[in-house]
């Protein structure tokens with residue numbers, strides 16, 4: 512076994528054997544403890560929440576948190592990854608930066624992940640013990656049955672791992688609603704509905720499921736919808752029971768402008784008439800990942816970086832990909848995301864081999880051809896992305912999207928640079944380590 516593999520496995524074993532106090536010595540005081548995050552029932556009152564003897568309602572099992580998911584001290588945080596599992600930008604970039612290089616090493620051993628599936632690793636330098644990596648559908652503003660089912664499958668697959676690993680607290684970001692362009696409101700309904708249905712059957716096994724939002728826009732949507740899905744048996748959950756990070760209270764109108772700007776982008780994108788000129792740099796950057804330097808904009812490279820190209824080299828060789836793409840274009844009349852069809856949800860405990868990442872989704876991701884950031888400055892970041900998509904025979908149009916999203920972090924060049932790995936055939940065993948031949952947990 513190579514030295515690197517031994518390192519991440521040894522580090523994982525060491526960390527997972529530590530108690531909470533010992534772990535806190537590892538990650539310092541930059542974390543938010545679970546008991547500091549009110550449940551949905553308790554609006555953010557100043558007094559500490561009185562112990563619920565036997566919480567009777569699902570309202571006591573969920574929270575809405577606005578801020579950086581990487582500082583939450585929970586059993587697992589969910590990562591909105593891509594099919595390579597080798598890092599990228601957005602919440603994926605934040606989590607990889609905060610967790611450190613061991614996360615990349617373990618992810619590399621997992622042989623990618625298909626859309627709608629999930630795989631689990633250690634959290635390493637994060638306050639969270641584990642990271643559950645799931646790959647959402649690429650919607651680009653269009654939401655069909657396949658995208659909806661793939662997104663629901665992300666939550667189900669992640670919760671299946673929560674159950675298999677007997678985890679008691681988990682935090683979800685807004686999967687697929689960033690770069691992958693799944694409209695925020697339908698995504699929130701799918702997330703809330705899927706979690707609610709699962710919690711009904713498993714609430715005694717769970718202490719908390721946290722919906723961790725980052726954008727003002729998402730906060731408003733979840734704040735409005737949570738009580739529809741998690742009304743307590745005996746009282747109305749009050750609107751606005753949302754945990755805030757300190758600086759959230761300093762929200763300005765600019766944030767709302769920026770968020771609605773992003774929303775407009777997705778809407779215009781779905782009509783295919785988004786042009787690059789109307790966008791200007793957002794006036795205020797959303798909270799940066801806590802693990803990135805004070806002003807993440809400083810870290811932005813001004814060179815053109817294309818992480819999807821790097822991800823590609825982690826998979827099959829170019830000629831094969833080109834050929835597949837031709838075949839895809841020829842025969843592909845399917846619209847929307849990369850998944851060939853909705854795969855039957857694996858039964859609980861059913862072993863699955865480490866299927867290579869979903870090639871169709873990979874092709875879709877590969878079509879995210881370039882990400883370059885111009886003159887990123889402390890006020891915000893304009894990130895131009897070209898998404899070249901041959902959605903289906905009729906449209907076959909190239910849609911340029913330019914997305915200004917303060918919190919989407921420029922692809923970390925070093926991270927992209929190290930993504931040059933060939934996929935090995937390995938599988939993941941219960942403790943998350945990967946050994947050849949053993950069926951993986953997904």
Ligand SMILES: NC(=O)c1ccc[n+]([C@H]2O[C@H](COP(=O)([O-])OP(=O)(O)OC[C@H]3O[C@@H](n4cnc5c(N)ncnc54)[C@H](O)[C@@H]3O)[C@@H](O)[C@H]2O)c1
Pocket residue numbers: 578579580581591592593598599600601602603604605647684685686687688689690691692693723724725726729799800817818819879882918919920922
């Ligand atoms: N390959 C690339 O060029 C590239 C660039 C940016 C992002 N990404 C990422 O985007 C793809 C997945 O798209 P996606 O829409 O599912 O994910 P995403 O683009 O990360 O957005 C998902 C949601 O997470 C939110 N978010 C961002 N940072 C944080 C944070 N620190 N804490 C909590 N929430 C946060 C973000 O506002 C959005 O609501 C993956 O490829 C992943 O690597 C890739």
